[in-house]
Amino acid sequence: MKTPNIKTTILGTVLFFLTSLACAHPTGNMITTGEHVLWPYISPINDPNHFACVMLWTKGAQPKVFIQSEYTASDYMLYNKQNEIYIIERRFLQAADEFHVRVLKSTIGSQPKVIWDWFKDDYRIGEGGFFMLSDHQMVFGKYPEICSMEKGEEPTTYFKFDNPIKRIRAVEQDQILLLGENACYLVQQNGNIIKQWNDLINPTVENAPMNRNQVFDADYSNGELLLSYWGRRSFDLINARGKRKIILQQSEPYTPHWVALWNQEKLLFSSQLIFDGSTPKPHLILLDEQNNQHLVWNTE
Numbered sequence: 001m002k003t004p005n006i007k008t009t010i011l012g013t014v015l016f017f018l019t020s021l022a023c024a025h026p027t028g029n030m031i032t033t034g035e036h037v038l039w040p041y042i043s044p045i046n047d048p049n050h051f052a053c054v055m056l057w058t059k060g061a062q063p064k065v066f067i068q069s070e071y072t073a074s075d076y077m078l079y080n081k082q083n084e085i086y087i088i089e090r091r092f093l094q095a096a097d098e099f100h101v102r103v104l105k106s107t108i109g110s111q112p113k114v115i116w117d118w119f120k121d122d123y124r125i126g127e128g129g130f131f132m133l134s135d136h137q138m139v140f141g142k143y144p145e146i147c148s149m150e151k152g153e154e155p156t157t158y159f160k161f162d163n164p165i166k167r168i169r170a171v172e173q174d175q176i177l178l179l180g181e182n183a184c185y186l187v188q189q190n191g192n193i194i195k196q197w198n199d200l201i202n203p204t205v206e207n208a209p210m211n212r213n214q215v216f217d218a219d220y221s222n223g224e225l226l227l228s229y230w231g232r233r234s235f236d237l238i239n240a241r242g243k244r245k246i247i248l249q250q251s252e253p254y255t256p257h258w259v260a261l262w263n264q265e266k267l268l269f270s271s272q273l274i275f276d277g278s279t280p281k282p283h284l285i286l287l288d289e290q291n292n293q294h295l296v297w298n299t300e
Helices: none
Strands: 017-018 022-024 029-031 036-042 052-058 062-069 074-081 084-093 099-108 113-121 130-134 137-142 147-150 163-171 176-180 184-187 191-199 213-221 224-229 233-237 244-249 252-260 265-272 281-287 293-298
Touching: 022 176, 029 074, 029 252, 036 252, 052 074, 052 293, 074 130, 084 130, 084 281, 130 163, 137 163, 147 163, 163 213, 176 213, 184 213, 224 252, 224 265, 233 265, 244 265, 244 281
Parallel strands: 213 252
Antiparallel strands: 017 022, 029 036, 036 052, 052 062, 074 084, 084 099, 099 113, 130 137, 137 147, 163 176, 176 184, 184 191, 213 224, 224 233, 233 244, 252 265, 265 281, 281 293
């Protein structure tokens, strides 16, 4: 693997695109563990210094900060394994023009502990999704590959795949969901394809945000594939029979980012992208089993 030559400062008011993956603030992902939902953002929302945080929400309560970074220009990426929560914290050192990351481990109600201390990050680790094989080994997506890295070592290829991959996600039964350019693949740990969804992008879409007609995020459970379709500003569901439908259509300035299947419910996270110098405002919806919408988080 080659080390990227271009590094950019991360600020809360900037939209980044790395290789062919569009990465809008906030960098990261949304996870569920038991009765809890976690996602990264910045706190305070409008702070230009970009102090990252992880938000925590439980039904019947207001979202609250679970962990707050001490560093400006920081980000969090998340993974859960049963009740264990793994957190990649990233910060940008402007003087050195370098990213550094560390890995923390926690459970709900406990203080996160550092299991990998700070090290230089030339690979944007976690930005394309990650999961932990153990406390000493992780797997992460780095366009166009899937990489494995042991603590203190350099990354290697986890398995070779015929198509470029933008994002990975650990799902049920130790399977991995791979998001490609125009397809999604459910694979085994060795890369063997279990299920494949093609032609996810409608080529006739017009006026896509930032002219990026792409799927931003995906989740899979019990035969269903949930998509965050950035290009059409929609959240889509493909059922076990392969039928696709829009479950939530949004309009400008809302742009879909993250999704998570949570039991029989669906979590749909979007942001307002206005490009007026302000931080994108978050908008998190819970879609229940009867397709009723419940607003979880909105800072307006």
